[in-house]
Amino acid sequence: MKKTSKLSACLSGFLKFAALHQKLFILGALTLAILFPFLITDRYVMRLAVVGFMYVMLSLGLNLVTGYMGQMSFGHAAFWGIGAYTAALLTKNLGLGTLPAFLAAAIVVGIFGFLLGLPVLKLKGYYLTIVTMGFCEIVRLVELNWMPVTNGPMGISGIPKFSFFGISFHTYRSFYFIILILVILTTLLIRRLIRSRFGLALKSIRDDDVVAEAMGVPIVRYKILAFVISSMIAGVAGAFYAQYITYIDPTSFTYNASQEMLVMVIFGGLGSIPGSFLGALALTILPELLRDLMEYRMLIYGVLMVVMMLVKPDGILGNVNFDYLKEQAAARKKEAVK
């Protein structure tokens, strides 16, 4: 018992320190991220980093809906998949560049997000979860059976790699920087959204939607908006995935992938941007580290999840608000001066 309290005191002390030196931490992480591909040349590690960052992007998007707005969506693998198929078809058949492919994927997925969100977001809790699960399955079946477009179970191969304004990129280092830029843009977007009246409205919906509506928040509109933005982010991540891996088939975009994303968001911390980074990167790297243990891998993973849910159900950085910690410290300082 004593040990855990010491541990939590240690953690909260560290969090306070991080809150007071946010800029330092962000700068440090950014420098590390930029230097990383120059320090590491191992292709396996680089591949892991690229995939890890792609999951960071997916988690950040999903966190908007699940963490900040408090709605479970199991449909994000479908959005990811639709984005991937859109980009694959457009770059392969029409020879579109990467940027237009990203844009097209965002728009197409945004439309799907809107169409799904319109009827579904009037539901909440379990009902929303089940409907989004169903959506995921439907999309998978369409991908599997719509032969003329998706090539069914054989998938689409030979997707062109990234090309910007006619210049194509083939090295792992360039893939890494493309996803890094996408992650930075996504982080900025989410950060700005949640620090505005939009973010406050989402949090109020999470906390008590009846009161939120009574206080003047048009909740259905906000839910749909958040869902569309979140799905668009997943769509762009899908477009990245297609051009990075150059071969996609329906098995990547199943309900299992949705579940993985959700676990990352919850493990890292609901309603926390650093939490999404932590969750996505840790849960990409962890299974790889455990690879030597073969059949025990999933067992350890499972035990870890159970322990996690018992000890800290909000996730490691769940609802840790760094701005709040900082203001609190500042207020205390002011009082001490007085």
Add this chain to the structure above:
Amino acid sequence: MKVLTVNHVTQRFGGLTALSDINLEIREHEIVGVIGPNGAGKSTLFNVITGMYAPTEGDVYLGETCISGWKPYEITAAGLGRTFQNIRLFPRMTALENVILGMHCRRQTTLPQIIFSTRRKKEEEERCRKEALRLLSIVGLEGKELAMPSSLPYGEQRRLEIARALATQPRLLLLDEPAAGMNENETAQLLEIVKSLKSIGCAIVLIEHDMKFVMNVCERLYVLNHGEQIADGTPEEIRNNPLVIEAYLGSEE
């Protein structure tokens, strides 16, 4: 000038008539109480006015606008603020955030402005923060802006809810049992606050069981019993009304 008119409102749930033929008129700057025994339909009336239910019959007017059938958020934007009987603050938002959220319908920044973090957005953010701090000090919560609602004592939670309702810039404020569960000190404090709200310029309707509080603060009262309006008038008139006495204490036979 009338702020609120409730015109022949009847509310039925299946076979149950929760309200029948209720008429209210609230003028500007007035403090009016709605009283009645448990189950009289007071909270139902509030829920009809705030748009939680659409009235089965009759209409509700806010100023000159008919608001029956409107969504709660539209009614709030039209100028009606409320608190809840069982305190319902947003538990995972700070006191300040709770109040700032109340300003939602008065804020104008659009999504593109938010995404590109324009100057207008930052200015609005700053303005709201200042305004929220001002409202917190009105209800006597200065210095508590970073507190989580659950860490505040009961009386302060109630006052925080009033600040959040004021943040919507209401022309009419509905307080649902504001003094419920308060000790005498807290009730006295609340009394001062409610009286001071008059100078802000919004009318107030409150449901309350604490008769001393009601008689002290309200200028007029409406009395409900079994979903029917049995009396209205000044506190003095109500106190001596035989129908009201019967409703509360039972008849003599």
